[in-house]
Amino acid sequence: MSNIEQNPVKLLELEGVSISRSGREVLHDVTFDIYKGKFIGLIGTNGSGKTTLLRAILGIVSPSSGHIRFPSSSKQGSSNNIGYVPQKIDFDPDMPLRARDLVALGLDGNRLGISKRKKSDKLLVDSLLEQVGGTEFANSRVGELSGGEQQRIMIAHALISKPELILLDEPLANLDLRSQVEIVTLVSNLAKDSNITVLISTHDMNPLLPVMDRIIYIANGKVASGEVSEVVTTESLSSLYGHHVEVVNLKGRILVVPEFEEGGFNFLRGIPGNEDH
Amino acid sequence: MFSAFMLNAWEISSIVAVVSGVVGFFVVQRANAFAAHALPNGAFAGAAAASYLGISAVIGLSVFSLAGALVIAGLSRRTRSDVATALVVVMMLSLGSLFLSFSSGYAQQVYSLLFGEVFGISRSEILPTLLISLFCMLVVLFLYRQLLYTSVVPEAAQAKGVKLAVVDLMFLLIVALTTTMAVPVVGTVLIFTLLISPAAAARSFTNKAHIAILLSVSLALTTVWASIALSYETNYPAGFFVGACGALIYASGRIYRFIHSKNSKSREATLAHILWGLAEAALTLNTDAPLGEVKDMANIDKVVENKLPMTELNQVVHLVQFISSNN
Numbered sequence: 001m002s003n004i005e006q007n008p009v010k011l012l013e014l015e016g017v018s019i020s021r022s023g024r025e026v027l028h029d030v031t032f033d034i035y036k037g038k039f040i041g042l043i044g045t046n047g048s049g050k051t052t053l054l055r056a057i058l059g060i061v062s063p064s065s066g067h068i069r070f071p072s073s074s075k076q077g078s079s080n081n082i083g084y085v086p087q088k089i090d091f092d093p094d095m096p097l098r099a100r101d102l103v104a105l106g107l108d109g110n111r112l113g114i115s116k117r118k119k120s121d122k123l124l125v126d127s128l129l130e131q132v133g134g135t136e137f138a139n140s141r142v143g144e145l146s147g148g149e150q151q152r153i154m155i156a157h158a159l160i161s162k163p164e165l166i167l168l169d170e171p172l173a174n175l176d177l178r179s180q181v182e183i184v185t186l187v188s189n190l191a192k193d194s195n196i197t198v199l200i201s202t203h204d205m206n207p208l209l210p211v212m213d214r215i216i217y218i219a220n221g222k223v224a225s226g227e228v229s230e231v232v233t234t235e236s237l238s239s240l241y242g243h244h245v246e247v248v249n250l251k252g253r254i255l256v257v258p259e260f261e262e263g264g265f266n267f268l269r270g271i272p273g274n275e276d277h
Numbered sequence: 278m279f280s281a282f283m284l285n286a287w288e289i290s291s292i293v294a295v296v297s298g299v300v301g302f303f304v305v306q307r308a309n310a311f312a313a314h315a316l317p318n319g320a321f322a323g324a325a326a327a328s329y330l331g332i333s334a335v336i337g338l339s340v341f342s343l344a345g346a347l348v349i350a351g352l353s354r355r356t357r358s359d360v361a362t363a364l365v366v367v368m369m370l371s372l373g374s375l376f377l378s379f380s381s382g383y384a385q386q387v388y389s390l391l392f393g394e395v396f397g398i399s400r401s402e403i404l405p406t407l408l409i410s411l412f413c414m415l416v417v418l419f420l421y422r423q424l425l426y427t428s429v430v431p432e433a434a435q436a437k438g439v440k441l442a443v444v445d446l447m448f449l450l451i452v453a454l455t456t457t458m459a460v461p462v463v464g465t466v467l468i469f470t471l472l473i474s475p476a477a478a479a480r481s482f483t484n485k486a487h488i489a490i491l492l493s494v495s496l497a498l499t500t501v502w503a504s505i506a507l508s509y510e511t512n513y514p515a516g517f518f519v520g521a522c523g524a525l526i527y528a529s530g531r532i533y534r535f536i537h538s539k540n541s542k543s544r545e546a547t548l549a550h551i552l553w554g555l556a557e558a559a560l561t562l563n564t565d566a567p568l569g570e571v572k573d574m575a576n577i578d579k580v581v582e583n584k585l586p587m588t589e590l591n592q593v594v595h596l597v598q599f600i601s602s603n604n
Contacts, residue, residue: 109423112422154433
């Protein structure tokens with residue numbers, strides 16, 4: 001792990017990526033690199049294109065122009081070594097599926113046919129459940145778990161295939177503050193232990209500030225990326241939004257505040273950190 | 278009760294129950310209940326077309342239900358799948374009524390497809406039914422993990438390389454085939470009950486998917502066996518007992534969960550579901566031909582006359598069921 005700092009390995013490379021969905025350009029000329037072992041926050045409002053960007057990295061959505069490459073991987077564009085936690089998980093409470101079954105699906109849910117799970121697979125499921133602190137509800141129905149517990153199970157499900165990169169789409173939405181901190185700490189610790197790269201999308205960057213190495217900020221279909229101190233500045237975000245926004249540091253909490261011009265209240269909408277507080 | 282005449286009924290209904298139990302589990306799990314309602318209706322229209330064209334009803338059944346599955350799968354990629362399914366139901370039913378108006382002479386056969394003729398099955402129909410059933414179950418086993426994975430977290434399955442559109446289409450085709458095979462036996466109305474009730478009840482009794490499938494098959498078998506026996510003894514229609522058993526099994530599953538679950542959402546659903554189950558049973562009591570009358574073919578016109586006005590009501594009840602099952 002110590003050699004990451006001296007010799008960073010480029011895991012993922014996006015170059016001039018534009019993506020259109022039903023005729024509308026959602027992302028325009030997006031370029032950034034992701035280095036192995038980093039914890040990266042993907043910040044933007046709802047509808048800014050975070051999910052589209054993640055789906056493009058997974059290979060589910062194809063860019064209309066530009067390239068998405070995995071320079072260190074032999075399997076180009078293959079999504080087999082990426083763990084994914086989709087957004088808005090809403091499990092049917094009537095569904096006959098235990099937490100441990102969902103974790104196991106991360107291992108073999110994409111296969112055809114049926115076979116009895118091997119002893120080693122069962123042990124692997126147990127160990128993942130233990131790592132996410134889910135042993136005590138392993139045999140409960142997933143639909144009856146709390147939001148935070150479901151996120152833990154989904155994280156175990158995403159990590160069981162031993163991916164190099166894990167993508168989490170709005171895993172903090174609908175969680176109380178304490179669960180948010182717990183999930184962020186859990187992901188950060190697991191990633192450090194196994195040298196996994198994390199790309200986590202959220203509309204509020206504040207819960208990520210203690211652990212985030214780099215930030216990718218999406219607004220207006222464009223992207224600014226770098227260290228938090230470089231990207232989250234009044235100048236950089238103002239140029240991204242196309243109008244003046246002020247970055248305020250309030251007791252360790254970063255707020256992005258629009259300047260009140262004519263119709264200024266419209267700017268309040270759509271700026272991270274200002275919608276649910 | 279086990280005479281040669283009845284043996285066919287026991288055998289064919291057992292086959293239909295087993296395949297309905299297996300396929301029905303995934304119909305419920307994948308929230309395809311509305312499609313499971315639409316495809317038998319499509320099949321009914323196909324039978325009407327076949328009777329007009331003077332070809333085998335099975336050809337009409339399979340062509341229309343498979344086409345229905347393709348259209349639902351195709352449209353679902355562009356619009357909401359419930360809307361796509363509703364469009365298919367409407368299209369199929371209107372085509373069915375058109376063909377029926379052309380072919381008044383053959384209408385009796387077509388109406389029997391609405392409610393099935395479990396006691397009128399001939400020996401030669403058993404082998405094809407068995408083969409189609411085996412094929413359906415083999416495909417479900419082959420796709421088992423992908424069907425389950427895509428029903429739980431479709432986006433994650435897709436990220437692991439599962440082709441959602443392919444799995445959806447394959448499953449709809451399986452529902453269509455099951456329908457084709459089951460409609461002549463239990464009819465369009467009751468195949469819907471057999472696909473939904475045992476599977477939905479089974480989900481209440483266990484936390485494991487594979488156990489739920491085995492349980493769903495057992496409950497479907499219990500339903501049809503009890504219905505045939507009760508119908509034989511009481512001379513009330515088998516369809517009534519299928520509907521009533523389905524409601525009863527589902528209700529007991531709900532009560533079991535009510536006692537064993539802390540979750541309030543599932544408690545609220547309990548009452549609504551029991552009510553529609555009873556409505557279905559009451560309706561089939563009115564519409565289904567009593568066993569004695571079916572046996573007496575001279576009476577068929579009278580029976581058909583009684584059924585006709587009720588089919589509209591049936592559609593309404595199914596709509597209510599669909600809405601309540603989605604809430």
